[in-house]
Amino acid sequence: MSGRTDSKRFRVRRDSIPAARRHVRRVLVEWKLAGLVDDATLITSELATNVITHAKGTGDYFELGLRRRNGVLILEVADSYQWLMPELRKPTDDETSGRGLLIVDMLAERWGVRPRNPGKTVWAHLPIGPFPGPMESA
Numbered sequence: 001m002s003g004r005t006d007s008k009r010f011r012v013r014r015d016s017i018p019a020a021r022r023h024v025r026r027v028l029v030e031w032k033l034a035g036l037v038d039d040a041t042l043i044t045s046e047l048a049t050n051v052i053t054h055a056k057g058t059g060d061y062f063e064l065g066l067r068r069r070n071g072v073l074i075l076e077v078a079d080s081y082q083w084l085m086p087e088l089r090k091p092t093d094d095e096t097s098g099r100g101l102l103i104v105d106m107l108a109e110r111w112g113v114r115p116r117n118p119g120k121t122v123w124a125h126l127p128i129g130p131f132p133g134p135m136e137s138a
Contacts, residue, residue: 007063011060039126043108047100065077110125
């Protein structure tokens with residue numbers, strides 16, 4: 001079942017974050033990739049939150065893309081904010097935000113940012129299966 005693609009646009013506003021998570025969950029269950037739902041929805045939440053926080057006022061929409069290619073789920077969030085590319089940093093203990101890309105970095109096999117005109121796309125790769133089954137009793 002390799003080679004599947006899904007793309008959806010969301011408005012740049014707070015209620016789009018849970019809507020994007022629900023969309024990822026629905027698509028991954030449909031693609032029989034339920035084992036990736038938790039990590040993929042958390043990555044989606046972090047990247048969508050970054051758009052809402054940092055790109056507000058630069059465009060009406062962000063685009064969420066999911067692609068299944070060669071044993072990898074590729075999750076992409078694209079927006080039109082081009083003045084600041086996201087960078088992995090370690091916030092101080094006193095900071096109340098700034099940990100989103102640390103979470104993405106921990107969960108994804110790889111991730112990165114590529115410029116587009118206008119804006120950027122932040123992408124993350126999650127390896128596909130095999131997923132552990134339910135624990136068997138001894």
